[in-house]
Structures are given as structure tokens and as C-alpha cells.
Amino acid sequence: DGGITQSPKYLFRKEGQNVTLSCEQNLNHDAMYWYRQDPGQGLRLIYYSQIVNDFQKGDIAEGYSVSREKKESFPLTVTSAQKNPTAFYLCASSPSPLAGGYEQYFGPGTRLTVT
């Protein structure tokens, strides 16, 4: 099963530690996204990248950081500055918007628990 993979499925960390969530795609998509999904809140955009070596903040970027060194990979780091990091994190990708590709394809998600 190709497409978008996220690892690990479950992640546990102590408060004060940074943690990095992996997202890889083999769809040759230009754009990648990170969302946070909380009950009753829907999906909220953390960061997105429309091209390698470039990324932009989403609606709730504070306490998070990303990199986009390769087209296939878009890791998300949840830093100790994120006040409420426990959540379900979803990664997505889409074809180039220049080609009219707006459909986003989602990974299976990572559930992060910080205690």
C-alpha cells in the first residue's frame, strides 16, 4: 500500500521533549500539509509546503516546525513550546495546484500523547 505513510502510529513523550513525526509520500506530489485533528475542532492546518525547500505557516503553527528537504518527505517537529501537543496529526499531499490538483490525499495519522 503506497501513497502516504506516517510513522509511528502511536507516539508517547514526556512533557518538555521535542518529538518529530514522519510523513513520506511516493505519489510525486508537489504539495504537502500537516493538520491537527481534535474532537469537535475539525482539521486545523499547521504548516504546508508547495515545493521543496519552501513552506508556510498555517493557522496554528506556534510550537511546531517543519522541513522540506526532499519532495517525498515533510517531517513535523512538535516542540516543547507547543502548549497542548496531545492530538491526532494528519499529513496530506496534493498534486501541483498549477495542474489544477487540489484533491488532498491523507496519511493514516499519528496519535501523539504527551504526559
Add this chain to the structure above:
Amino acid sequence: AQRVTQPEKLLSVFKGAPVELKCNYSYSGSPELFWYVQYSRQRLQLLLRHISRESIKGFTADLNKGETSFHLKKPFAQEEDSAMYYCALKDSGYSTLTFGKGTMLLVSP
């Protein structure tokens, strides 16, 4: 700022009953809207988009610019339709989407 509103957190119906999941949006330009669905233990996936005007799994959605709505409808609900449904609006000039908070549809036998 653009916004997507799904007023119902939970919609519970019986099998065979009609279903309408509401979605309203605020947007100054010409909107592009989508419905995504997340079945239990499965990934979030695209259900349909308004520009294609297609029917997927018996669901349809019509864009009503006058009422700024994009409600999702199905004439006869099935138990396998039980899932979380999200309405989404494409952001102007970017590939990003603004999602509503979602509606959980429960179809009982």
C-alpha cells in the same frame, strides 16, 4: 476571512431514511468546495467535489451560491454510511483547504 460551518456535530438517522449534512461557507470569490469522509479506522478521503457534479456512493451535493451552502444529501441512508464527514473550501490562490468541524453521521438499523 473564509469560513466553513457545519452546524451539526452529530446526525443520527435510521437505515433507509434521507440524509442531509449541512455545510455553509463564507467566501468572497468563486468557491471550490469538497466533501471528505473518514470511516472508522480508515483514512480521510475525498468523497466528492462540486466542480465534477458527480454522485459517489449515492451522495450528491449542490452548490447554492445564493444561500452559500453545499449540503450533502443521500435519499436512502445505509449503515455503511456511518462516518465523520467534513466540508472543505479551497483557499484563494493556494492549494490549502479550510475544513469545517465535521459532522458525525450515525445510521442505525
